[in-house]
Amino acid sequence: MKKITQNILMWCLPLLLLVGACENKSATDAKGKIAVIVSTLNNPWFVVLAETAAQEAEALGYEVSIFDSQNNTALENNHFENAITAGFQAILFNPTDAEGSVSNVAKAAEAGIAVFCMDREVNSSLPTSQILSDNYAGCVSLGKYFVDQLDKSGNYVEILGLVGDNNTWNRSKGFHSVVDHYPELKMVAQQSADFDRNKAMEVMESILQVHRDIDAVFCGNDAMAMGAYQALKAAGMENDVEVFGFDGAADVVDAVKDGRIAATAMQFPKVMAKTAAQLADNYIQGEKDFVKKLPVDVELVHPGNVEHYAAYGKKE
Amino acid sequence: MKRKWIKNGIIGGLLLLALGSSISIKKLDQVRANASEDAFDAVAYAEDFWEEELIPDLEDAVEVNYLTHLLRNRPADAFEQHSEALGIGNIRFFMIQGAGEIRQVGEDDLTVLVETDSSSQVVKIETEYIFGNAVRDASGKVDLTKFEQTMDFNNVSAAINQLVRKKVLPPLKANAEVGKRVTFVGAVEMNREQVDLSEIALIPVHVSFMEGKDQTAYADR
Numbered sequence: 166m167k168k169i170t171q172n173i174l175m176w177c178l179p180l181l182l183l184v185g186a187c188e189n190k191s192a193t194d195a196k197g198k199i200a201v202i203v204s205t206l207n208n209p210w211f212v213v214l215a216e217t218a219a220q221e222a223e224a225l226g227y228e229v230s231i232f233d234s235q236n237n238t239a240l241e242n243n244h245f246e247n248a249i250t251a252g253f254q255a256i257l258f259n260p261t262d263a264e265g266s267v268s269n270v271a272k273a274a275e276a277g278i279a280v281f282c283m284d285r286e287v288n289s290s291l292p293t294s295q296i297l298s299d300n301y302a303g304c305v306s307l308g309k310y311f312v313d314q315l316d317k318s319g320n321y322v323e324i325l326g327l328v329g330d331n332n333t334w335n336r337s338k339g340f341h342s343v344v345d346h347y348p349e350l351k352m353v354a355q356q357s358a359d360f361d362r363n364k365a366m367e368v369m370e371s372i373l374q375v376h377r378d379i380d381a382v383f384c385g386n387d388a389m390a391m392g393a394y395q396a397l398k399a400a401g402m403e404n405d406v407e408v409f410g411f412d413g414a415a416d417v418v419d420a421v422k423d424g425r426i427a428a429t430a431m432q433f434p435k436v437m438a439k440t441a442a443q444l445a446d447n448y449i450q451g452e453k454d455f456v457k458k459l460p461v462d463v464e465l466v467h468p469g470n471v472e473h474y475a476a477y478g479k480k481e
Numbered sequence: 482m483k484r485k486w487i488k489n490g491i492i493g494g495l496l497l498l499a500l501g502s503s504i505s506i507k508k509l510d511q512v513r514a515n516a517s518e519d520a521f522d523a524v525a526y527a528e529d530f531w532e533e534e535l536i537p538d539l540e541d542a543v544e545v546n547y548l549t550h551l552l553r554n555r556p557a558d559a560f561e562q563h564s565e566a567l568g569i570g571n572i573r574f575f576m577i578q579g580a581g582e583i584r585q586v587g588e589d590d591l592t593v594l595v596e597t598d599s600s601s602q603v604v605k606i607e608t609e610y611i612f613g614n615a616v617r618d619a620s621g622k623v624d625l626t627k628f629e630q631t632m633d634f635n636n637v638s639a640a641i642n643q644l645v646r647k648k649v650l651p652p653l654k655a656n657a658e659v660g661k662r663v664t665f666v667g668a669v670e671m672n673r674e675q676v677d678l679s680e681i682a683l684i685p686v687h688v689s690f691m692e693g694k695d696q697t698a699y700a701d702r
Contacts (some may be wrong), residue, residue: 286631299568301635305613311608335631342639343612436569457626462570464672473675 195228195353197449199442200248202241203259204285206233208360210412211259212478215480218253218257220254227333227449236327236359245269248278255279255293255445257438263288263331279448281441284434286458287329294455296437300332302340303411303430306384308343310428310465311383311409318349319380322372326360326385333357336385336411344383353379358389366393373400378435380406387412387429394425410464413466415476421466428467433478437461500538521633527640531648535623539666539687543692545579545604546597560673565621571673574619577683578666579604580691586657590682603680606665606688608654611645614638615684619668645684653688662691 199222203215208376232248234241240263248256249272256273258280260266267289273280274291282295315321319393323340325331353376367382371398373379382397384390390410397403403425410417413431420426443453454458468475474480543563551559564573580602581595589609597604617638619624628634667683 202533288630290629296569297631299572299614300571301631301638302614309610309612331631335635338632338635342635343610433570440569458631460568460625462568462572464570464572470518470675 172435177351186244196226196446197228197254198252199227199229199255199257199418200244200253201229201231201257202234202244202248204233204234204241204261205236206231207235210387210414210432210434210477214259214438217438218283218442221439222257222445225442227446231283234261236261238262238269241266242269244253245272249276252305253278257281257283257441257445258292259283260285260287260366262327262329265329267291272388279445281444281448283437283441284332284432288331290457292410293448293459294441294459296440296444296459296461298332298432298437298463299460300335300411300463301342302434303465304336305343306416306463306465307383307411307428307430308340310467311340311381312343312347313352314407314427315350315381317347320351320353320376320378321381321383322369322376322379322393323352323355324365324368324382324384324389325355325357326389328357332362333360333385340383353450358384360388361387362388362392362395365389366396367392369393369396373397373402377402381409381427382406383409386412387414387417389414390429392424394420413474413477418471418474420464421468421471424468428465429464431464431474431478433461433463435478462480518680521628521630521636523633523636523640524643527637527644530620530623530637531641531644531658535616535620535686538620538622539576539578542578542666543574544597545577545595545681546600546602548575548577549602549681550600550676554677556673564671565619567618567625573671573673574615575669575671576619576666576682576686577669578664580662580664582656583659583661583663588657591653591657591663592680593665602678605666605680605682606653606663606667607682607684608650608657611642611650611684613642613670613684615668615670616645616686617640642684645686649685649688653685656690664689664691 201215201218203211208214217232219231222229232244234244241261244431256278263286266287270280270287270291279293282292283300284293286297324336351357354372356368358368382393384393394408397406407427409427410429413429417426417429421429437475548559548563560573564575566573579595581593583591584594585592590605590607593604594605595604622635625634665685666687667685669681669683
């Protein structure tokens with residue numbers, strides 16, 4: 166009897182997880198089915214990306230399901246297998262890992278399903294197209310502003326995102342391509358906080374136990390910038406240390422306005438998501454020739470120009 | 482009992498044999514050398530691009546006062562006809578040329594006033610912040626789709642900027658004085674929705690100091 170119960174649980178649990186992960190936006194007279202597979206919905210930025218992609222695909226006449234990979238490549242693998250067996254025609258994809266996600270894209274390609282990467286890159290030419298923020302250029306602009314604000318000297322901390330994600334390194338390298346030219350700017354600590362606000366707060370707290378003499382913190386995304394700011398505030402150092410983010414999230418745009426955050430770089434998740442959905446529609450309608458990589462501009466947001474921007478994009 | 486030990490011993494031995502044949506040990510130096518042989522050489526690419534594609538076409542750069550006139554009166558045409566960009570968005574790049582008088586020698590740039598018969602424009606020639614993709618992208622000649630990895634593409638920009646620091650800046654900084662006249666060609670970044678013509682920041686690709694009659698000849702081009 167116990168074994169039967171175990172078997173039932175073993176078979177039902179994945180199904181329940183799948184149902185929980187999917188948000189089915191069915192339409193009985195849909196043109197077809199498009200899957201949105203997103204690295205995590207535990208970050209508002211990715212919620213905007215996924216929701217916009219889904220809304221645009223729905224507006225174009227498709228039945229859409231959103232799958233949350235929870236930053237787990239194995240879970241992402243399950244989502245791909247489900248999307249393939251369930252007859253989705255295209256996948257709007259935000260990968261968990263530049264290398265680790267390649268096999269999933271390969272599976273979809275083998276099954277003849279188009280994959281359009283959004284925001285995060287996979288190290289492969291297999292995706293039908295990759296619509297990516299120009300992270301490197303965005304961080305070059307941030308780096309120049311950073312150097313100006315610190316007047317070319319000071320101690321700083323860098324908090325990195327996920328180490329397996331290309332965006333993490335494109336941002337870091339763009340930033341360092343500028344800052345490393347100034348020998349009086351010294352990086353006293355560099356640690357990863359996985360793009361996560363709480364982890365960034367913990368990382369910053371532990372760094373502050375060793376390094377109190379810092380002038381700035383450069384964070385690989387806005388969630389981490391807010392986490393670092395919280396830690397600095399708890400330590401009574403929020404007015405002495407300038408915090409720089411990357412994304413253009415709602416709370417950070419507000420924080421740039423009132424001077425809590427020095428600057429951020431505005432990505433355009435809605436532009437990327439809409440473009441991916443439109444390209445998927447073109448693919449399903451018969452177009453097969455796509456540019457392999459399509460960069461989307463990233464714009465520096467600082468107190469001098471913040472009035473042009475709102476959360477996740479331009480002020481409308 | 483004894484048979485069980487013999488059986489386990491044989492299985493263990495086979496496993497060790499299989500494990501041993503699946504591992505090959507190489508020196509770390511050798512692995513690193515092979516990896517660097519396969520790596521994309523951004524410096525060599527940039528040097529070739531500089532000599533073969535960038536410098537030969539500098540004469541095609543748009544004249545700065547003509548461009549600013551167009552930007553004030555028909556901005557859509559100015560961006561459409563004279564700017565380059567890789568992807569989606571408002572960041573665009575121009576390759577511009579001009580001639581003018583150095584009005585100020587600053588810590589990070591030179592202020593040059595470019596005057597023609599009908600208008601004048603202040604251009605800041607960068608001597609410090611030589612960063613970003615302006616030169617690569619303003620040329621319109623480096624194709625992202627030809628690069629396997631985005632980072633290789635970005636490394637090309639870094640290598641081009643290094644050439645500007647090495648080839649263009651030393652003679653410029655050594656000879657810059659208020660009152661001297663220069664001709665210049667370089668790359669400019671502009672946000673299509675936030676155009677600010679009060680001063681144009683230019684990354685120089687070619688600068689030469691002018692003497693005598695050459696001054697006006699180049700300024701009117």
